[in-house]
Amino acid sequence: MEWIQGLKLSEFDAIEKQGLNLLDLISTGIQCTLRQLLESGFFHADPHPGNLLATPEGKLAFIDFGMMSETPETARYALVGHVVHLVNRDYEAMARDYNALGFLPPEVDVTPIVPALQGYFDDALNATVSELNFKSLVDSLGAVFYQFPFSVPPYYVLILRSLTVLEGLALSVDPNFKVLETAYPYFAKRLLTDSSPYLRDALIEVLFKDGRFRWNRLENLLTQGSKDRDFVAKDALQPVLKLLLEPDGEELRLLVIKEAILVMEAIVLCSVVDIHHSLPTFLRSLTSSGNASGLLTLSKEELQSITEFRDQVYRIWGLWQTSENFDPTILLPIVQVLQHREVRILGVGVAIGVSQRLAARMLQQLILSSFTGSSAS
Incomplete structure (x- = not known):
């Protein structure tokens, strides 16, 4: 004392x-x-x-x-994933969290819960993270619990009590205060950096969907996570990078190859367009249609989409660089990773994929040019 x-x-x-x-x-x-x-x-x-x-x-x-x-150890990780799933409206993953949280026995099928979660939380989440109100979310969650055979553990009741008391205190000072806005950077940081298998898998679920990488989710997590005072940029995504080298990381490696091909293609195509725009007018007129998008068989819409994608990748890299704790040694793990056989295979796959996509574009342009020339003659 x-x-x-x-x-x-x-x-x-x-x-x-x-x-x-x-x-x-x-x-x-x-x-x-x-x-x-x-x-x-x-x-x-x-x-x-x-x-x-x-x-x-x-x-x-x-x-x-x-x-x-x-708080039971399993529930600590599940709570982090649960909040991130909630913010991202990933109701299927959110329903599975209830098994890990101890609300439902592991053998209970949570599929019927998904529509109920969507029905209640879509209205509550019809706002940005900064506008979320903790009490309204708790009320919505309580309404879902009454519809299904949930058994709320005592620890969870006390968690709700603690956070609700703190939010009530804040609201008495500032009626516009949102506890989730203050708390979410911590959850984002934990999801990006924690090496526990549960959170690593939860991060992969958030970032990958239907075989595509969701860059907007990564940008949001980095933006929010960097607001946490303990965020260290070089620790972000390290659990996922380590998984790439493990025997059970084959599926993830294939997804990374696919996404890396799209990134490299976007960078190459945008670089060609930028170089073309920097040429003198008389040189630009020598290319097909007088513009780089015509040379590469790109419509204006496709060029805009690719440029936005390239810019988003650059912004994400910028978030790492502008982090208060940014350390150039963030590249060191990547250099070390390149020594592994699995990653050398990744590199070959990316190079081949980019080459094939660019070659296909050039072949398409040649065919179109030949067809146009024949029609004109």
């Missing part, structure tokens, strides 16, 4: 007079609670304003540990 000098967070005026920002302290309380819930698994279950003190140094102190609870 020790004496903590400080002001209760309910003493708004006194805290402001000390030059402290109450919302910053509350945000710190949310971050601390998340780490208790999802890292140590042992958390303060009664964080009301009287149990949170603002110290003269501007720190936040938790007191009165009479009501504590534990």
